[in-house]
Amino acid sequence: MSQSSQVSPRPRKIPRIVILGGGYVGFYTALRLRKRLGRREAAIVVVDPRSYMTYQPFLPEAAAGSLEPRHVVVSHRRELKGVDVLTGRVSEVRHADRTVRITPVEGESYEITYDHLVVALGSVARTLPIPGLAEQAIGFKQVEEAIALRNHVLNKLDVAASTWDPVARRRLLTFTFVGGGFAGIEAIAEVEDMARAALRYYDGIAPEDLRFVMIEGSTRILPELGEEMGGYALEQLRKRDIEVHLSTFLSSCVDGHVVTSTGLELDCATIVWTAGVKANPVLAQTDLPLDRTGRVTALPTLQVASQDGTVVDGAWTAGDCAAVPDLANPGSFCSPSAQHAVRQARHLGDNLARHLRSAPPTDYEHKHVGTVASLGLGKGVAQVYGIKLRGWPAWFMHRTYHMAQMPTFNRKVRIVLDWTLALFFRRELVALGRLHDPRAEFRDASSTPRPKGTTQPAAKEQADAPRTSLATPAG
Ligand SMILES: Cc1cc2nc3c(=O)[nH]c(=O)nc-3n(C[C@H](O)[C@H](O)[C@H](O)COP(=O)(O)OP(=O)(O)OC[C@H]3O[C@@H](n4cnc5c(N)ncnc54)[C@H](O)[C@@H]3O)c2cc1C
Numbered sequence: 001m002s003q004s005s006q007v008s009p010r011p012r013k014i015p016r017i018v019i020l021g022g023g024y025v026g027f028y029t030a031l032r033l034r035k036r037l038g039r040r041e042a043a044i045v046v047v048d049p050r051s052y053m054t055y056q057p058f059l060p061e062a063a064a065g066s067l068e069p070r071h072v073v074v075s076h077r078r079e080l081k082g083v084d085v086l087t088g089r090v091s092e093v094r095h096a097d098r099t100v101r102i103t104p105v106e107g108e109s110y111e112i113t114y115d116h117l118v119v120a121l122g123s124v125a126r127t128l129p130i131p132g133l134a135e136q137a138i139g140f141k142q143v144e145e146a147i148a149l150r151n152h153v154l155n156k157l158d159v160a161a162s163t164w165d166p167v168a169r170r171r172l173l174t175f176t177f178v179g180g181g182f183a184g185i186e187a188i189a190e191v192e193d194m195a196r197a198a199l200r201y202y203d204g205i206a207p208e209d210l211r212f213v214m215i216e217g218s219t220r221i222l223p224e225l226g227e228e229m230g231g232y233a234l235e236q237l238r239k240r241d242i243e244v245h246l247s248t249f250l251s252s253c254v255d256g257h258v259v260t261s262t263g264l265e266l267d268c269a270t271i272v273w274t275a276g277v278k279a280n281p282v283l284a285q286t287d288l289p290l291d292r293t294g295r296v297t298a299l300p301t302l303q304v305a306s307q308d309g310t311v312v313d314g315a316w317t318a319g320d321c322a323a324v325p326d327l328a329n330p331g332s333f334c335s336p337s338a339q340h341a342v343r344q345a346r347h348l349g350d351n352l353a354r355h356l357r358s359a360p361p362t363d364y365e366h367k368h369v370g371t372v373a374s375l376g377l378g379k380g381v382a383q384v385y386g387i388k389l390r391g392w393p394a395w396f397m398h399r400t401y402h403m404a405q406m407p408t409f410n411r412k413v414r415i416v417l418d419w420t421l422a423l424f425f426r427r428e429l430v431a432l433g434r435l436h437d438p439r440a441e442f443r444d445a446s447s448t449p450r451p452k453g454t455t456q457p458a459a460k461e462q463a464d465a466p467r468t469s470l471a472t473p474a475g
Contacts, residue, residue: 015042015356018100018114020090021280022048022076024056024341025120025319025348027407030083032349042356045084045112047102051076054143057338057402058415059183060374063146064190065427071414073143074407086112090121093286095315116314116352119288119296119304120345123277123320123336132254137178137271140187149272153191154198154431156269161204167267173209174268176258178250179275180216182224185233186373187274188214192242193376198429213268214244215260217275221246224335224371225383232390233373233381277336279321288315295323295333300363302348316352318344318364327365340366342405372398377427 017033019026030046037044058072076085088104095117103109125139138152139145153175160172175195177188192212199205214221214237221237221244222230237244249261258266279294289297289306296317299305302324304315318324320336324344334340343366351361370384372394380395382388389397399419406412 012043012115014040015115016113017042017044017116017118017352018112019044019046019118019120020093020100021120021122021319021321022046022050022053022080022085023120023122023319024053024338025122025345026118027053027074027076027080028342028345029118029120029318029349029352030080031407032346033352034080034082036349036353037356039082043084044082045086045114046076046080047086047088047090047100048076049087049089049105051085051087053407055402055406055411056141056183058406059140059143059146060186060190062143063140063150063187064194064376065150065429066190066194066377066422067415067418068428069143069147071411071418072146072406074411079408090282091285093117093119093288095287095312098314114314116316116356118348118352119283119286119315119317119321120319121280121282121321123279124281125273126276126278127273128275130250131252132257133250133271133273136253136256137273140183140272140274141277149187149191149270150194151431152270153195154429157195157198157202157205158431160209161202169209170211171256171267172269173205174211174213174266175270175272176213176215176253176266176268177272177274178215179273180214180218180221180244180246181274181276182222182371182373184214184216184272184274185222185237185375187272188212188242189237189375189379192240193379194427194429196240197377197427201429208241211266211268212242213258213266214242215248215250215258216244216246217249219246222371222373222381225373225381229381229383229388229390233375236375236379236381277320283321288312288317291323293323295321298322298324300325300327300365301351301361302344302364303351303361316348318348324364327363328367334366335368337368338405339368372401374398 019030026046030044033044052073052075055072058067061067062069062072088102090100091103092101098113099111101109101111156172160169163169177184195210199207220230222233234244251261252259253271256268283290283294288304291297296304297307298317302316302318304312304317319341324334326332326334344364347364354361372382374380374395378392378395380398381390382394382397403412403415
């Protein structure tokens, strides 16, 4: 790898393909390229701050304790054989110089050069400047967030069961989710299901003490499923006493005090933000063409192209960060979904391999096959190839489909084992809150004892911590 001072303009004997991002698109593109191209035909480098690919559709099950979180991620180093993996954040791309700047977790940033670039930087949560949101809420896109949410929710049950203060109890047992799309609905449904299942071990908490609230700005939930099936999901959630407030916007949530556009006010200890995604903002630090929403503009061949259709030589893109024309729905762009991401990644790998062998690239076209969503253990909703499924069959289809899609045999087996074990021993319901601050106990033990009556630094830190923030879950 060349450092910034050593960037060499000399043509390489073997072309170097640098893939930015090792999520769905990055991971599957690297696999495909390695399958298509021998090591003497191309060197492949994947850059990602995480050393694993996350299978995001399984995050709700990981948050609900039905799956071990480690099993929903796939190690880059283990699975991407013959691919160089760099753990670091891409901070700048100068495509004109075929150069990427990488900021590693430690040490100075450096540059690497390439012949072909694959931009697979995905998306980030689309947030709004709502008072209190940045301090109080947590997103739901990463495995770390799923683990933190699960520990946090179970911890709130523990704390609520051990306090006599009715106001604190009410606040601790109120959970607010904002955004009724896929991620939000699956997350609230799975987490509510887990919390209710956990109540069998909490004599002091009655089912009606739990309050789950969904705030959604549009007039329906799960728009991907159409009106009928979205309506069914809404009805199911309401039957479970999950409050779904449609046409409602979050106005403020300072210190966990939620205020909405419709005048609803409540205090809660948990706010989960799942109100959509936007293209990775680091794309603004590149000289690649972007559309007005910040996505890299592309042709159906997955080659980066300016708005007028001029191909940017040596640059390719796909997935959530790319504006790829949807040939199955002329006039629109492919939606940010795993369904497109996986297929585009394979297509991109094939096209890039063809290009290196001087063959012309082909267009990507995929007709959305449908949608499956879990609404908790044994509950679901699905619409696949026009067939509508409800309840257990839909949930079974959700599990079967995602298990089949999960990369690597190793992970498929572990997932099936997790589900099988949960059938016999029920899901795991221990809150490991201390995971998020594993040094707390040692810090307390190491602090110099102070005279009686004065505050210990660690205890004071805890007292100063925001009451409801998910950023610092208590153990
Ligand atoms: C909870 C949840 C459930 C979902 N369920 C479904 C579903 O059921 N069906 C479906 O079709 N879709 C689903 N999706 C959407 C789907 O997961 C995404 O569309 C898909 O992951 C997009 O793939 P991607 O490669 O573009 O982005 P990602 O998979 O997000 O990958 C982006 C990668 O870029 C890396 N990265 C970020 N910044 C940098 C940087 N500066 N430098 C280097 N690397 C960087 C990230 O670490 C990540 O690895 C779900 C999403 C979520 C959050």
